[in-house]
Amino acid sequence: MLDWEIIVHYFPFLVEGTYLTLKISVIALIFGFLFGLLAALLKLSPNLILRTVGAFYVWIIRSTPLLVQLFLIYFGLPQLGIDLGPFMSGVLALAINTGAYNAETIRGGIISVPSGQMEAARSLGMGVPLAMRRIILPQAIRMAIPALGNNFVILIKDTSLVSTITLVELTLTAQRLIGSTYKPFEMYLMAAFLYAILTTTTSVLLGKLETRIAVERR
């Protein structure tokens, strides 16, 4: 059965790998949110060109695999003279990818805000950008939080793909330890456990945020 001695001994190494996973997740999450917000606003723009740009981004990202996007940025771009290195490439690919999914989530939130909200804001002399920022987006994001949380959890799990571009995060740490211990079951089990900790914590925190907002609006 399980070799507990190995588990106890190597667990701290895997926790160390988790730090990089966490770091990549947080940065990609922030930029992914911003990309999503921008793309959602583009897709709702009255300007046809901007709308097309937003729609194209969401379409191309959602219709291709993340692994291919990652390889395009890490292996492909250097051929054009753009060498971002593994960390930047990994974070960028993840942010662009999750951004496309966030865009649809945020867009859904924005269009679910009743039109009377924009009318009330405009009738008070607020311009569209101000009304968006102060009135529409705060409500849209609140409504989008459950679905955004889902995207965040997927993002955390997707960070394991950057192990393929030499980033020694949780998954690659596990793989390397297998090379020296020949204990793949224990190593991957520990990795899975640590991913579960990260994703569960994220879900719980978002759940709390949701409740707090619900109480505030009661």
Added chain:
Amino acid sequence: MTSPSSDSMQMIEIHNLKKFFGENEVLKNIHFNVQKSEVVAIIGPSGSGKSTLLRCVNHLEEPTSGEIYVEGVLLNDKSLGKRSFQRHLNRIRTKVGMVFQQFNLFPHMTALENVMEAPLNVLKEAKADAEKRARELLDKVGIGEKADSYPGTLSGGQKQRVAIARALAMNPDVMLFDEATSALDPELVGEVLKVMENLAREGMTMLVVTHEMGFAERVADRVVFMADGYIVEEGKPAEMFRNPRNERTQKFLADVAHEDL
């Protein structure tokens, strides 16, 4: 551009206003003025165009043709570019308060924050000033004690009073009421009408689309009856309600009176 009228007391002037929704002509060549400090009630059956007319006055609806002047300034000024038109609109709208049937309070803000929002972010008032004024206004509409409540916890009548305070916080020169009591439970209508009546007594210029005939008769200086996109008849409330000249007005008032039985 300024108004062609020489009378500087006109708050709102509307010339040849037409509005189409697709093929459907909802406003047919409307001519209409509102004097300073005048309270005008617009009545008429649903679908008569009265809300659309009101919404044209702050350009929530874009007129298909015609001119609307607010305090002598052309509202739908076609000579302006896109951006300067938006600034022009924002500037005029700060002077035109609007109260909606569905309240449209900002649900993520407290009553106080709702009232302070535009003075802070549009007029760039100092926070202390905006808060002081917001509290005064909430007291004035009788819900000072609800300042820190979120709209979700308020009754319809309380929400509408917050909405009135929110509009007043901009120090508007004219207030538009779009069926402000139509979404309220019957027992809550009175508290909102009372606030509106007080406002009228203070000399506020008001354009009120309403189904409350009692309010129109008691408070309005002039009643306008609309049907099928036309202004059919207008006059002093006493005349309009006692001796309507037009057949359609007579029928409408008879139907409304019947409802009240």
